[in-house]
Amino acid sequence: xxxxxxxxxxxxxxxxxxxxxxxxxxxxxxxxxxxxxxxxxxxxxxxxxxxxxxxxxxxxxxxxxxxxxxxxxxxxxxxxxxxxxxxxxxxxxxxxxxxxxxxxxxxxxxxxxxxxxxxxxxxxxxxxxxxxxxxxxxxxxxxxxxxxxxxxxxxxxxxxxxxxxxxxxxxxxxxxxxxxxxxxxxxxxxxxxxxxxxxxxxxxxxxxxxxxxxxxxxxxxxxxxxxxxxxxxxxxxxxxxxxxxxxxxxxxxxxxxxxxxxxxxxxxxxxxxxxxxxxxxxxxxxxxxxxxxxxxxxxxxxxxxxxxxxxxxxxxxxxxxxxxxxxxxxxxxxxxxxxxxxxxxxxxxxxxxxxxxxxxxxxxxxxxxxxxxxxxxxxxxxxxxxxxxxxxxxxxxxxxxxxxxxxxxxxxxxxxxxxxxxxxxxxxxx
Amino acid sequence: xxxxxxxxxxxxxxxxxxxxxxxxxxxxxxxxxxxxxxxxxxxxxxxxxxxxxxxxxxxxxxxxxxxxxxxxxxxxxxxxxxxxxxxxxxxxxxxxxxxxxxxxxxxxxxxxxxxxxxxxxxxxxxxxxxxxxxxxxxxxxxxxxxxxxxxxxxxxxxxxxxxxxxxxxxxxxxxxxxxxxxxxxxxxxxxxxxxxxxxxxxxxxxxxxxxxxxxxxxxxxxxxxxxxxxxxxxxxxxxxxxxxxxxxxxxxxxxxxxxxxxxxxxxxxxxxxxxxxxxxxxxxxxxxxxxxxxxxxxxxxxxxxxxxxxxxxxxxx
Numbered sequence: 001x002x003x004x005x006x007x008x009x010x011x012x013x014x015x016x017x018x019x020x021x022x023x024x025x026x027x028x029x030x031x032x033x034x035x036x037x038x039x040x041x042x043x044x045x046x047x048x049x050x051x052x053x054x055x056x057x058x059x060x061x062x063x064x065x066x067x068x069x070x071x072x073x074x075x076x077x078x079x080x081x082x083x084x085x086x087x088x089x090x091x092x093x094x095x096x097x098x099x100x101x102x103x104x105x106x107x108x109x110x111x112x113x114x115x116x117x118x119x120x121x122x123x124x125x126x127x128x129x130x131x132x133x134x135x136x137x138x139x140x141x142x143x144x145x146x147x148x149x150x151x152x153x154x155x156x157x158x159x160x161x162x163x164x165x166x167x168x169x170x171x172x173x174x175x176x177x178x179x180x181x182x183x184x185x186x187x188x189x190x191x192x193x194x195x196x197x198x199x200x201x202x203x204x205x206x207x208x209x210x211x212x213x214x215x216x217x218x219x220x221x222x223x224x225x226x227x228x229x230x231x232x233x234x235x236x237x238x239x240x241x242x243x244x245x246x247x248x249x250x251x252x253x254x255x256x257x258x259x260x261x262x263x264x265x266x267x268x269x270x271x272x273x274x275x276x277x278x279x280x281x282x283x284x285x286x287x288x289x290x291x292x293x294x295x296x297x298x299x300x301x302x303x304x305x306x307x308x309x310x311x312x313x314x315x316x317x318x319x320x321x322x323x324x325x326x327x328x329x330x331x332x333x334x335x336x337x338x339x340x341x342x343x344x345x346x347x348x349x350x351x352x353x354x355x356x357x358x359x360x361x362x363x364x365x366x367x368x369x370x371x372x373x374x375x376x377x378x379x380x381x382x383x384x385x386x387x388x389x390x391x392x393x394x395x396x397x398x399x400x401x402x403x404x405x406x407x408x409x410x411x412x413x414x415x416x417x418x419x420x421x422x423x424x425x426x427x428x429x430x
Numbered sequence: 431x432x433x434x435x436x437x438x439x440x441x442x443x444x445x446x447x448x449x450x451x452x453x454x455x456x457x458x459x460x461x462x463x464x465x466x467x468x469x470x471x472x473x474x475x476x477x478x479x480x481x482x483x484x485x486x487x488x489x490x491x492x493x494x495x496x497x498x499x500x501x502x503x504x505x506x507x508x509x510x511x512x513x514x515x516x517x518x519x520x521x522x523x524x525x526x527x528x529x530x531x532x533x534x535x536x537x538x539x540x541x542x543x544x545x546x547x548x549x550x551x552x553x554x555x556x557x558x559x560x561x562x563x564x565x566x567x568x569x570x571x572x573x574x575x576x577x578x579x580x581x582x583x584x585x586x587x588x589x590x591x592x593x594x595x596x597x598x599x600x601x602x603x604x605x606x607x608x609x610x611x612x613x614x615x616x617x618x619x620x621x622x623x624x625x626x627x628x629x630x631x632x633x634x635x636x637x638x639x640x641x642x643x644x645x646x647x648x649x650x651x652x653x654x655x656x657x658x659x660x661x662x663x664x665x666x667x668x669x670x671x672x673x674x675x676x677x678x679x680x681x682x683x684x685x686x687x688x689x690x691x692x693x694x695x696x697x698x699x700x701x702x703x704x705x706x707x708x709x710x711x712x713x714x715x716x717x718x719x720x721x722x723x724x725x726x727x728x729x730x731x732x733x734x735x736x737x738x739x740x741x742x743x744x745x746x747x
Binding site: 035038039041172197199200201203206208210212216232233240259261304 | 446449452453456459460552556560561562563565577588590659662663664666667668669670671672674675702703706707711715716717719720
């Protein structure tokens, strides 16, 4: 009996200590994919994300003095595994980062019930821009409909699009189909013909049929919503079929240095719209080197760190950190809860001054979120592959959000109606 | 509608014969590669009745080993030789550690074992080589990278030198394999095991030796396939999915038939490309390659359950 009492006391003490230690961190799980067919694009992003948060932990003791635990749960980009990871990590999480449009669509209704902010920077379901309907979901700093609009704006700056033909080469997956409503509306408005061409998951490496169709269609431009091995596959096929690279533009997930390096000089002129840009001279890079890389705590390497995707990983973590900081200041507590982070994420003010203060100069355009706008619509730069690396090929482009505001409202309402009962943010008066 | 199905596609073919030639060429290249992957499956199935689920990951593993060794500064062709050495060690390891203890077990157990090998190679490969997309050492291997542009009937036909090389190498490999299987003692041993397991064992054919050999041949095929596909879009774990393209080839050609693998691969490569371009894209929105080969194989199975070239199994009860 004596032993049992001792054991019970020890168990209670251990439980109290464990719960106290658990509370001493901000748990921000990341549904990462470092394995599987899309690992090549996932790894630099995850490394950038991890290195930024590790730098904050090492340099500042975390955010507001509380360490961040950005534990990764491996999904392999599989929607089923992503949902499992969400369920496994949601307990004490203050945010979930689903990392695929497929997973985002699956966990979106769950987060609205579980009241956990869903952070999907630059991906996910585009109507998430409507913060009143999607009060727990964020895709700042820009969504796919912004990307579609900016790409068409850029192409229009090269000449009138009336009577032109544009191929939308896309992964046959929710991600690839996401920009279609806006592209179709723009096609009608601007008078160009839109030809969607899907690429199946098994055809990513061998897109000869798709590029034969492109050859037959003779489009003026090809825009690409590609991911993983699809990007390299498309670029090598474009080179092979002698499609003019300057007329080939990808979304920001189709602008990965390693994919372009496979075609090298042959891919010179290929473009990709992007809301992030790597800047080796930015102070944040020096801080990461000092506090993470030099201490042997980074999984990255010098070449990867100079690429677009690593830099984007940094920005994604910086957006999360800004949401946490905003919430900590507003609620005057360092150990924030998920509902408090929701407030923080819809009150991010990433101004030029703040970007400089964070040491992120030139790496992300300014943007601001509100309770009504969860996307922020930062705009982006058109990047161009110069044969060895991406360089900026345009000034900052901004999406004409008014042009598709009605589609956002319509699709958001459709989603809410289809997922009743759907809690909306009635307190948002903007 | 009838016009779109029965007349327009053929009118397109006649109207643009250069384009038709391009479609046939692309289909031939894909078909040769499908046939090559299918051969890897068939050789192992014939000798051991094992459906090798690991064939796809072996392609990735072989290509990653080659690129990884070259990254250490080892010359390209020495890297090829060393990669073949690694595939041989892998074949010996699989036979000793996985297959030998499972001799006599039901087929499904052996199939599950190959799933285990797949998971092991995925994990091991990611730990050793990482998941990043790597560039195939095409030029270092001396594979020509330019193209030849022809103008048949005043049109345009682009033949990539890489594709020509792939077709030549794959055909040579297939011919060498057929020669090996038909004219060498060990090749005949493999065929004997495929024809009658018990009888082959009773005349002293070593099951262990044959298994090591067929898994090593599957490794060679994996390396050639990995180089061919890696030259197109880089080397990453995404290459694994191309092995699934061989499944309808096996259904069509029969799991035991070498000729079936070759003819089935070529048929599927050509037909899926023709269907996609002339019927799939105009009528069904494209991406029919994902399912066309399976539907074709299913139709064949309705009439010939053993596949076009498979052996009819008669079980007396």
